[in-house]
Amino acid sequence: MLSKQSIRKEHVILLNRVKMSKDEIIEISKDFNENEEGRFRKMLQQGGTITIQGKKFQILKDLKDYTRNSKGEYEAPAKPHRNEDWE
Numbered sequence: 001m002l003s004k005q006s007i008r009k010e011h012v013i014l015l016n017r018v019k020m021s022k023d024e025i026i027e028i029s030k031d032f033n034e035n036e037e038g039r040f041r042k043m044l045q046q047g048g049t050i051t052i053q054g055k056k057f058q059i060l061k062d063l064k065d066y067t068r069n070s071k072g073e074y075e076a077p078a079k080p081h082r083n084e085d086w087e
Contacts, residue, residue, distance in 0.1 A: 002029040002037065011044060014058040028055070 007013070007022045014020065015028070029037065036052045043050045047061040069075050 001032070002026050002040070006041065006044065008044075010062050012060040012062060014060070016056055017058070 002025065004022060004026065007025060012019065013025055015025075020028075029040065032040065032052065039050060040052060040057070043057070043059050047059050049056065049058045051057070067075055067077065
């Protein structure tokens, strides 16, 4: 069974094109076997579409073009330079 910590706030999970809450996904995951749970966890890491027990899940990761630094924290990309700065 999935725990609340395994579904992060950056994840948006759609079940048959309907947005699901974290608690609803955890309730559905109680019926998963070990293989299905492992595949679902993998999709949480990378995002994408997966069908489990005839239910089509679409997992979207909302990273907003931020990258992680060496500490694992998100950072905004550097701002572009102005042309005047290069003269």
